[in-house]
Amino acid sequence: MKENKSKYAILGILSLGPMSGYDIKKMFQKSVAKFWNESYGQIYPILNRLVAQGLATRSVEKQEGRPNRHVYALTDKGREELQRWLIAPVEPQIGRIEIALKLFFGQQVSVLDNIRQVEHFREIQHRELEELKALEEHVKVEKAGNPNLPYWLMTVKYGHQVTSALIQWCDETLSALNKMTAKKKQKKEATRKR
Amino acid sequence: MKENKSKYAILGILSLGPMSGYDIKKMFQKSVAKFWNESYGQIYPILNRLVAQGLATRSVEKQEGRPNRHVYALTDKGREELQRWLIAPVEPQIGRIEIALKLFFGQQVSVLDNIRQVEHFREIQHRELEELKALEEHVKVEKAGNPNLPYWLMTVKYGHQVTSALIQWCDETLSALNKMTAKKKQKKEATRKR
DNA sequence: TAGAGCATGTAATAGGTTACATGATTAG
DNA sequence: CTAATCATGTAACCTATTACATGCTCTA
Numbered sequence: 001m002k003e004n005k006s007k008y009a010i011l012g013i014l015s016l017g018p019m020s021g022y023d024i025k026k027m028f029q030k031s032v033a034k035f036w037n038e039s040y041g042q043i044y045p046i047l048n049r050l051v052a053q054g055l056a057t058r059s060v061e062k063q064e065g066r067p068n069r070h071v072y073a074l075t076d077k078g079r080e081e082l083q084r085w086l087i088a089p090v091e092p093q094i095g096r097i098e099i100a101l102k103l104f105f106g107q108q109v110s111v112l113d114n115i116r117q118v119e120h121f122r123e124i125q126h127r128e129l130e131e132l133k134a135l136e137e138h139v140k141v142e143k144a145g146n147p148n149l150p151y152w153l154m155t156v157k158y159g160h161q162v163t164s165a166l167i168q169w170c171d172e173t174l175s176a177l178n179k180m181t182a183k184k185k186q187k188k189e190a191t192r193k194r
Numbered sequence: 195m196k197e198n199k200s201k202y203a204i205l206g207i208l209s210l211g212p213m214s215g216y217d218i219k220k221m222f223q224k225s226v227a228k229f230w231n232e233s234y235g236q237i238y239p240i241l242n243r244l245v246a247q248g249l250a251t252r253s254v255e256k257q258e259g260r261p262n263r264h265v266y267a268l269t270d271k272g273r274e275e276l277q278r279w280l281i282a283p284v285e286p287q288i289g290r291i292e293i294a295l296k297l298f299f300g301q302q303v304s305v306l307d308n309i310r311q312v313e314h315f316r317e318i319q320h321r322e323l324e325e326l327k328a329l330e331e332h333v334k335v336e337k338a339g340n341p342n343l344p345y346w347l348m349t350v351k352y353g354h355q356v357t358s359a360l361i362q363w364c365d366e367t368l369s370a371l372n373k374m375t376a377k378k379k380q381k382k383e384a385t386r387k388r
Numbered sequence: 389t390a391g392a393g394c395a396t397g398t399a400a401t402a403g404g405t406t407a408c409a410t411g412a413t414t415a416g
Numbered sequence: 417c418t419a420a421t422c423a424t425g426t427a428a429c430c431t432a433t434t435a436c437a438t439g440c441t442c443t444a
Binding site: 198199200232233234235236258259260261 | 430431432433434438439440441
């Protein structure tokens with residue numbers, strides 16, 4: 001029962017309307033890019049499989065001077081397959097979190113090095129939060145009345161919530177790291193006086 | 195300049211002391227498993243490469259009745275390589291977040307289905323939080339005095355912070371979803387009266 | 389006596405990115 | 417005139433997991 005997630009991601013995008021592989025890539029970019037993405041190397045082969053499995057249909061729009069557009073549309077079977085996946089409970093994910101791994105080995109470098117690392121990470125999260133705020137406003141206006149809107153806002157809030165928590169964590173961690181440098185200095189001075 | 199993260203993860207584990215491949219696997223399990231893990235299929239080949247590159251040494255402990263223990267130890271070069279990676283700024287990561295992807299396509303299933311999904315996800319996070327709390331207490335006692343302790347606690351707090359934020363997000367999302375069902379009922383009743 | 393732990397490793401397979409190939413059109 | 421956009425797709429290459437192969441010892 002090993003399921004290929006990319007397949008469902010693409011089925012999901014197709015649930016928003018018929019599209020070409022090129023469109024799908026763009027759609028990933030401007031919708032779920034914050035928490036999911038697919039490359040052409042995945043998209044095109046999977047689209048072929050979807051058609052072979054009867055989960056999508058392909059219709060060809062002839063064009064001159066550029067490759068014909070292959071437009072894919074979900075079939076009923078495809079929609080059912082998507083729905084089955086959507087209601088299947090998610091399993092706990094063990095993502096790879098680089099900043100945590102680096103900090104775990106923080107002893108191997110100076111406290112200042114760790115401070116720099118966390119400060120840099122904090123900046124990334126800060127930018128991310130600004131982007132999410134802008135995205136939220138943009139979506140609210142752009143997609144007003146769209147039945148998907150409430151769900152889209154929930155995913156934006158997911159990012160918002162996590163990112164804010166990370167910024168808070170950065171602040172706490174930085175303050176802990178700063179205390180560590182302070183203690184070191186005290187120790188050094190105490191040693192000097194002896 | 196493509197860097198293999200697994201290599202650095204293993205260098206990091208070796209920075210805690212000389213170990214065999216088997217030990218490394220166990221060590222991943224009981225230390226960074228919450229945010230990083232490696233399989234034997236990665237560990238053994240990488241250990242060979244580390245020796246070939248002069249980043250680690252291998253010494254063989256002969257044993258009877260079972261394969262000889264190959265014990266790996268960081269060289270100075272290996273430690274420098276690790277340090278170089280530790281101070282290199284992390285890049286923004288685009289992780290794949292399944293719950294967010296599923297919710298993004300929430301329109302495709304019933305509100306109740308989405309509620310179930312989020313409730314289930316909340317339970318996962320709740321268990322995770324309990325585990326993290328236990329881990330924190332355990333580490334504080336077990337590793338008291340260990341110079342790595344402050345860094346290890348920072349990574350535990352990372353998990354703590356994110357997991358709490360996710361639980362909060364679940365609560366907010368559930369309340370939004372519940373309002374959606376309430377509205378639907380109102381609409382239905384309004385229709386019935388006409 | 390069954391199962392967990394010790395201990396090595398490889399091969400098959402799956403999952404995924406990047407670069408390449410092609411080439412017209414359009415906007416700045 | 418340059419860069420981006422449109423539009424398809426494949427091949428080479430990483431990365432990573434899982435299952436397999438081997439076989440002893442210790443614990444419940």
